[in-house]
Amino acid sequence: MLRNTAGIDAGGSLIKMVYQENGRMHFKKFPINEHDSAISWLKLSVPSLTVSLTGGKSSIIQKKYFPESVIIPEFQATCEGTRFLLEAENKSIGDNYLIVNIGTGTSWHVVKGDKVERILGSGIGGGTFTGLGSLLTKVRGYRQLTCLSEEGNKNNVDLMVKDIYESAESPVNGELTAANFAKGIRMNPSEADRMASLSNMIAETIVLLTSQAATIHQIKSAVIIGSATAGNKPLRHALESYLDMVGVTPVFLEKGEYCGAIGAHLSV
Structure with missing residues (x-):
């Protein structure tokens, strides 16, 4: 008889679950502040x-609900989950690549064959999008802010290179950004424009750091994972566009936001 198994990634913003029932893998996520009801739902x-378990809040979940469970280091779980999905989704990118995990913040890992090393971290990520977005607008919630950013025009907020040079060569x-939010004082931009600018600034920052890491480690591909790009078309489009511009091939995984939970599940 097949066992019922689960991997749980309890992070800063979300609790993500990958569970196997009767040989079939299922995926589910909840806001981290709803972890009590999420675990109750899973058990029922x-x-x-x-x-x-894995993630920053895994010890809380372990003590309260699963004292017999094992906690897998977050970076290990994330990278093992990424390897699994690359194979499962038939993404062939060779043995050397970057993993860019855009969650509440962002982490960078370099993979060279069997060796994996975390090389960089930034406080810029999905938490920035939600937190700063709620300060720039009256909107609350990641999905609502994402919809708002789709409606906006960043050029009404950002100072572009073409704005500086005007008719000169x-x-x-x-079309590149000269200064993020630099028009904000005089243009009175809409909330949608502010969110479009914020999304673009996050993408530019992540791509800049990814490009530098790729150059240092002589790598041409970056696997983009994490919850921040799930359902966020403007952010994903900007990441794709800027990465292509700097010569790094972006690879997005269909279930990339669940890499940590998958990695934990693989250890059960």
Whole structure:
């Protein structure tokens, strides 16, 4: 008889679950502040679970709900989950690549064959989008802010290279950002414009750091994972566009936001 197993990634913003029931893998996520109801739902839906945990709040979940569970280091779980999905989704990118995990913040890992190393971290990520977005607008919630950013025009907020050079010949692409939010004082931009600018600033920052890491480690591909790009078309489009511009091939995984939970689940 097949066991019912689960991997749970309890992070800063979300609790993500990957559970296997009767040989089939399922995916579910909840806001982290709803972890009590999320775990109760899981226990009712899939009884007699064997669980493995990862993420910053995994020890809280372990003590309260699964004292017999094992906690897998977050970076290990994330990278193992990424390897699994690359194979499962038939993404062939060779043995050397970057993993860019855009969650509440962002982490960078370099993969070279069997060796994986975390090389960089930034406080810029999905938490920035939600937190700063709620300060720039009257909107609350990641999905609502994402919808708002789709409606906006960042050019009403950002100072572009073409704005500086006007009719003169620009030494770089005129569509690049010269200064984020620099028009905000005089343009009175809409909330949608502010969110479009914020999304673009996050993408530019992540791509800049990714490009530097790729150059240092002589890597051409970056696997983009994490919850921040799930359902956020403007952010994903900007990441794709800017990464292509700097010569780094972006690879997005269909279930990339669940890499940590998958990695934990693989250890059960």
